[in-house]
Structures are given as structure tokens and as C-alpha cells.
Amino acid sequence: MVPIMQLPTPPMPHPDAVSAAWKFDPRRHARSLYWRGWGVTQIADEFALHAVVSDKGTPIPRPTIESWRQRDKWDEAPSIRKIEDGLEIRLLTLIAKEKKTPADLVEMDALARQIESLARVRRFEQPGGHSGDLNDKVGNRNAGPRKKAKKNHFTAEQAAELKRIFLEGCFDYQVRWWEEKDRRTRMILKSRQIGATYFFAFEALMDAIETGRNQIFLSASKAQAHQFRSYIVGFAKLVGVALAGDPMLITSDLRPTEEAAAELHFLGTNFRTAQGRSGNFYFDEFFWVHSFEELNKVASGMATHKKWRKTYFSTPSTIAHPAYPYWTGERRNKRRKKADQIEIDVSHEALAAGSLGPDRVWRNIVNIRDADLAGCDLFDIEELEDEYPADEFANLYMCEFVDDSLSAFKFNDLIACGCDSLIEWEDFNPEAARPYGARAVWAGYDPQESETGDNAALVIAAPPLREGAPFRILERHQLRGLDFEQQAEFIRAVLARYTCTYLGIDAQGVGSGVYQLLAKPGAMPGCAVAKIEYSLELKAQMIMKAQNVVRRARLAFDSSFLDIVSAFVSIKKTLTTSGRNVTFKAGRGGNDGHADLAWATMHILMNEPLDGKEKPRGTMEIIE
Structure with missing residues (x-):
């Protein structure tokens, strides 16, 4: 038995504060404490x-508790009863x-299932008990046929409870979205990580339960959807309720049983795979997708009937994105007479509370x-402002669009490189122990600089x-707060899942230590570790x-890798301190760091000659 002094003291609820769900009973509470290892004197x-x-309002002395112990035979209670008491x-x-x-x-939910399991054990132990008491699937052979539970089905009580649970936990801006859910078209520009995908997933589920309408989710890739x-x-x-299936079919008691x-x-x-469906649609991160015009034609077609709803929501990208004219209303004014054109104020002041445009x-x-003013206390805004340059903070968190006219890379060229990797790359399985099998991969590493606080x-x-x-x-991976040994160990661990034949490392500063550790004989078998000095x-x-x-669309990545796009766009052409030479720089800090993901990618690309032809190889490749 565990000594009493090692047991934590359970909180003693004040009788006036106890809900009607559980009337405080000193005798029962004393028994519960005793079964947890407390002594009578300690109780x-x-x-x-x-x-x-x-x-009667009188103090409860030790003899009284001792008499309870003896009279109610606390010591003789079976273990299952003690467990039930704790669960209850x-x-x-x-x-x-x-x-x-x-x-x-x-x-x-877990506690209720445990209590139910123990109740089954009790029935089994009583006279006449049978195996069906322990397992519903076995059942009583003499009983009539059991009614099979409906798959993906919500009762009216479950639907009401789910709605209550979720709406009680919503922030004020999410409540506003809920109040506007019956709008034919909504477009929402949002900060990162404020729970938009989370909220709209719930909204769509409740609409399916309550109205039976189809729900369609569009994202930059299948994985993101x-x-x-x-x-x-x-x-x-x-x-x-355990939901399954893709597409997922949902029924409820709130709709007639004959309805689909x-x-x-x-x-x-x-x-091309999105055509032929109809329903409410939710377009996630629509400012980051390629071929928005073509895709939006199909998406809008899904919601042609007046009963369907369209919801677009995204963090901002650049003013060059094809969706930007839809946001500003300029797209509607195309090919319209000047008298029929409209003006839409898309400033923060005009849209902070939401507004229905012309x-x-x-x-x-x-x-x-x-979000912070609306009750979302998940952020330390001052810390984020310290981590991110002003322009990056404005784009990522203050809903301001980027002008990529000064960038070394064009946003639209980069998003054209996005693809749906789960569908298009049949030779790659990220969940497998060897995601790319025995085929060769190349890797690039941009180290963390302790002096500037950049990411790796x-x-x-x-x-x-x-x-x-x-x-x-x-x-792709980003690291922060690791010394050179930890960075080297991380690289080794990740690349152990692949057959890596080339690794390019920026060997300046901390990178020098990372390079030396990984370039040692035997550290990276079969891999040529290249030293890059800028x-x-x-x-x-x-x-x-x-x-x-x-530009030639020879770079491909999953469309959900928005940080890759941001990293490249953040690189701008500038003059050196002397003003005599041109160089390329990016803002410091934050998720984009100093464009670390872009530089790490370029460490890979430079292993191929400028003309894109195969390098003559002087090293042996090990093929498994």
C-alpha cells in the first residue's frame, strides 16, 4: 500500500459551492477518502x-468516522466498488x-464508459450473469434481435449538446460569423491561428445535421482539406458519435428519415475533380491557391442554387493574386458601364465589425x-512583434497584403509550383518508415544564427x-533555440528515413560547427556533405x-506549404552597405526568419548546374 504521506490531498468542496448535481455527504466523502488511503484521524x-x-450542524469527531468505518464495513468492500466510487x-x-x-x-465520456464497463462486470458476477453482460456483441442468445446503431447519425439530444458545447466556447468574432452564417456569400480576411478552419468545420457540421445540406471543403491541397x-x-x-467515410454521409433525428x-x-x-457536386462550400486560404479564376468558376457553380452558401476565408498574400480583385470589388466592375460600377471600402475600419457590400x-x-479584444487570449502580441519584422507581422497577423513588385521572386510563379502531393506523387508516402523508398534525395540546411535569433x-x-x-x-522543418550539436543531431535523425546523397550546409557562424560534425567520416554514410560559404x-x-x-515551374511542393512561398517572396534585391553592389536580403525573425526555407532550398538547387544538365559525378552512389 502507498504510504499516506505520498498521496495528494483531494480538494474539499465547500458545501455552499457544491452544485445540485452532487449534494455533499460527509459520510460518503469520508468513505471515499478512506478508500484512497487516508487514515481515520487524518480524515x-x-x-x-x-x-x-x-x-445537525455539529463538528464531526474522530469516533463518529470510526463508527462509520466499522458499521459500513469499509475495509471489506470489493476493489470494484472502490474504483466505481472514484470514477463517480x-x-x-x-x-x-x-x-x-x-x-x-x-x-x-471516458469516465462514463468506465462506469458502464464496471456495471457490466457487476451484472456478470451476479446469479444468472452471462457473457452478454460483458460484451454487447455476444449478447443473450435467448434475446430478440438487437437494433443496429445508425452509422454517422446524431440524435436530437446529441445535436443540441454539441451546439451548446461549441457555441459556449466561441470568441466574439466567431459568434459574429455564426450570426452571419445564412449570408449567401461571405469573404473573411483573417490573422493566422485564430481558429477559422476550426470554427467553419463546426458550422458546416451543424448545418449538415440541422438542414441536411451538403458541405464541400476546398483547400490548397487534399491534406489541408x-x-x-x-x-x-x-x-x-x-x-x-463516431464519424467515418470520405465523402462523409450524415443523418440526424432533426430531419425526416426519408431525406437523403x-x-x-x-x-x-x-x-477537375471538384466538378459535379453541389452544396455549401468553404474555400480555405483562397488567397494562396493557383488558378483561382478557374477554380472559383467551378466552386461558384457548386452553389448556384439559392439555398447554398459560399464562404471564402484566408490570410492575405499579395495584391497580385487573382483573388484580390474579388476582395476589392474590382472584378465585378469589369466590363460594366461606369454608372453601374460600385465602390467597396475594404479598409479595416470599414470591415472590422463586418459589412454587407453593394x-x-x-x-x-x-x-x-x-481577436485579442474579442477574447482570444492565445497570443502574446508583444512577443510576436519582437520576433517578426514590422512588414512580416503586418502581413501575417494584421491582415495587410504584400506588394511583391520588389521581390526577387514573383508570388504567382511560386504558387504555380504548388501541387496536391497526396494525389500526384504516387512514389511518396510521408507516413511510411521510408517515405521515398530507396531512391536518392538531396537536402539543404540553413543554420540558426544565435546572434540574430534567426530560425534554422x-x-x-x-x-x-x-x-x-x-x-x-x-x-521542410524549421528549428529554433538549438545549439550546433542539437542541430546536427536533428538533421541526422530526419535524414535517417531517406537515402540522402547530397547535403548542402551554410558553413558560416554556427553552421561551421554543424558542418564539421556532419562532414566527419561515417557521420553521414553515402552522403556528400557540401560546405557553402556565402x-x-x-x-x-x-x-x-x-x-x-x-520561372520554368521546375520546383514542386504541396500547396499547403505556404511558408515556402512566403520565404521566397520575402527576398528582395537591395544595395550593399557601400552602395556599390547589388545583393539580396530578407527581413529577420519570425516564421519566415531571414527566408531560411528559401535559402535551404537554394542549397539544394545549386547542386544542379545553371543549365539544368546532369553534373559529371566523381563520387560513387550507393544504390540499395
Whole structure:
């Protein structure tokens, strides 16, 4: 038995504060403490400390507690009863909480299942008990046929409870989105990480449950679209419903049984696969997709009927993106007479509270400060402002668009390199122990500089399979706060899953230590570790090579890798301190760091000659 002094003291609820869900009973509480290992004297002292009294209002002495112990035979109680007691008390404590978190609800569900399991054991142990008491699937052979539970089905009670749970936890701006959910078209410009995908996944699920309308989710890639699915499956678990299927078919008691199930489709931005469906659609990160015009024609067609709803939401990219004229209303004014043209104020002041424009589109801007004022306390804004340069902070968190006219790389060229890797790359499985099998990969590493606080970046790419074919970025990682030994160990661990034949490392500063550790004989078997020492000439050559690769669409990555795009766009042409030479620089700090993901990628690209032809090789390649 665990000594009493090692057991934590459970909180003693004040009788006046206990919910009606659990009336405080000193005798029962004393028994519960005893079963947890407390001694009678210790229980009496605890009661005296918290002024726990009997029904008559008198203090409860030690002899009284001792008489309870003997009379109720606490020592003779079976273990299963003691376990049930602990489960019940914890469950009742959670029930008594006025505002429950999602974690509380998950715990309540688990506790309820445990109590049910123990009740089955009790029935089994009683006279006449049978195996069906332990397992519903076995059942009583003499019983009639059991009614099979409906798949992907919500009862009216489950639907009401799910709606209550979620809306009680919403921030004010999410409540505003909920109030405007019946608008025909919504366009929302938002800060990163304020829970938009999370919210709209719930909104769509509730609409499917309550109205039976189909829901269609469009994202930059299939993997990103499946984030909606992950959230929806998690929401349903809160009320005991296990959802499955893709497309996912949902029914509920709130609709007539003869109605067809609501269909939930999770699609990437390949508009050819998106055709032929109809329903409400949610277009995630629409400012970051390639071929927006073509895709939007298909998406709008899905919601042609007046009963369907269209919701566009995204963080801002650049003013050059094809979706920008839709946001400003300029797209509507095309080919219209001047008298029929409209003006839309898309300033933060005009749209912070949401506004219905003359084009009948409801627009809303929610930046990080708006979210903070609306109750979202998930951010330390001052710390973020320290980490990010002013222009990056404005773009990532203050909903300001970027002008990429000064960038060394054009935004539209970069997003054209995005693809749906889960669909298009049949030879790559990120979940496998060997994601790319035994085929060779190249890697590039841009180290963290302790003096500037920059991030470090590791990029892994599949080199071209033939002359002129694309480099495919398979993985990318960003590191912060690691010394050179930790950085080297991280690289070794990640690349152990691949057959890496080339690794380019910036060997300046901290990178020198990383390079020396990885270039040692035996540190990276079969891999040529290249030492890269920056100069104005080398930088210009790297940029020129990367521009050529991007312009010719010879770089490919999953469309959800928005940080790759941001990193390249952040690189700008500038003059050196002397003013005599041209160089390339980017802002310091933040998720884009000093464009570390872009530089790490260029460390890979430079392993191919400028003309894109195969280098003559003087080293042996090991092929498994």
C-alpha cells in the first residue's frame, strides 16, 4: 500500500459551492477518502480544517468516522466498488463545472464508459450473469434481435449538446460569423491561428445535421482539406458519435428519415475533380491557391442554387493574386458601364465589425488585435512583434497584403509550383518508415544564427528524375533555440528515413560547427556533405538559378506549404552597405526568419548546374 504521506490531498468542496448535481455527504466523502488511503484521524483533521459539520450542524469527531468505518464495513468492500466510487466522484465534479472545456467533455465520456464497463462486470458476477453482460456483441442468445446503431447519425439530444458545447466556447468574432452564417456569400480576411478552419468545420457540421445540406471543403491541397475532416470527427466524439467515410454521409433525428443523408466532401484545389457536386462550400486560404479564376468558376457553380452558401476565408498574400480583385470589388466592375460600377471600402475600419457590400457580399477583417479584444487570449502580441519584422507581422497577423513588385521572386510563379502531393506523387508516402523508398534525395540546411535569433531550416527534396524534370520538396522543418550539436543531431535523425546523397550546409557562424560534425567520416554514410560559404557572387548565382527553376515551374511542393512561398517572396534585391553592389536580403525573425526555407532550398538547387544538365559525378552512389 502507498504510504499516506505520498498521496495528494483531494480538494474539499465547500458545501455552499457544491452544485445540485452532487449534494455533499460527509459520510460518503469520508468513505471515499478512506478508500484512497487516508487514515481515520487524518480524515477527522481534514474535516475540522474545512469546518465540515453533520446535518445537525455539529463538528464531526474522530469516533463518529470510526463508527462509520466499522458499521459500513469499509475495509471489506470489493476493489470494484472502490474504483466505481472514484470514477463517480470525478464524473460528478466535472458535471458540476458551469463551463466545461473540450478536454473536460472528453474525460467525462471516458469516465462514463468506465462506469458502464464496471456495471457490466457487476451484472456478470451476479446469479444468472452471462457473457452478454460483458460484451454487447455476444449478447443473450435467448434475446430478440438487437437494433443496429445508425452509422454517422446524431440524435436530437446529441445535436443540441454539441451546439451548446461549441457555441459556449466561441470568441466574439466567431459568434459574429455564426450570426452571419445564412449570408449567401461571405469573404473573411483573417490573422493566422485564430481558429477559422476550426470554427467553419463546426458550422458546416451543424448545418449538415440541422438542414441536411451538403458541405464541400476546398483547400490548397487534399491534406489541408482533411484538416476540416479531422476537426469534424473530433467534434462528433464529444457527444459519442463516431464519424467515418470520405465523402462523409450524415443523418440526424432533426430531419425526416426519408431525406437523403447530407454529404461532406473534402477536396483539394484540383478543379477537375471538384466538378459535379453541389452544396455549401468553404474555400480555405483562397488567397494562396493557383488558378483561382478557374477554380472559383467551378466552386461558384457548386452553389448556384439559392439555398447554398459560399464562404471564402484566408490570410492575405499579395495584391497580385487573382483573388484580390474579388476582395476589392474590382472584378465585378469589369466590363460594366461606369454608372453601374460600385465602390467597396475594404479598409479595416470599414470591415472590422463586418459589412454587407453593394455586391451583396458580406466582408469581415479580423486581425490579431481584433481577436485579442474579442477574447482570444492565445497570443502574446508583444512577443510576436519582437520576433517578426514590422512588414512580416503586418502581413501575417494584421491582415495587410504584400506588394511583391520588389521581390526577387514573383508570388504567382511560386504558387504555380504548388501541387496536391497526396494525389500526384504516387512514389511518396510521408507516413511510411521510408517515405521515398530507396531512391536518392538531396537536402539543404540553413543554420540558426544565435546572434540574430534567426530560425534554422532543413529542406528535403527529390532531385529531378530526368533532365528538365522538377525538384520536389518532400519535407521542410524549421528549428529554433538549438545549439550546433542539437542541430546536427536533428538533421541526422530526419535524414535517417531517406537515402540522402547530397547535403548542402551554410558553413558560416554556427553552421561551421554543424558542418564539421556532419562532414566527419561515417557521420553521414553515402552522403556528400557540401560546405557553402556565402559571398556576393555566390548569392547572386543561387538567386539566378532559383529564379530560373521557379520561372520554368521546375520546383514542386504541396500547396499547403505556404511558408515556402512566403520565404521566397520575402527576398528582395537591395544595395550593399557601400552602395556599390547589388545583393539580396530578407527581413529577420519570425516564421519566415531571414527566408531560411528559401535559402535551404537554394542549397539544394545549386547542386544542379545553371543549365539544368546532369553534373559529371566523381563520387560513387550507393544504390540499395
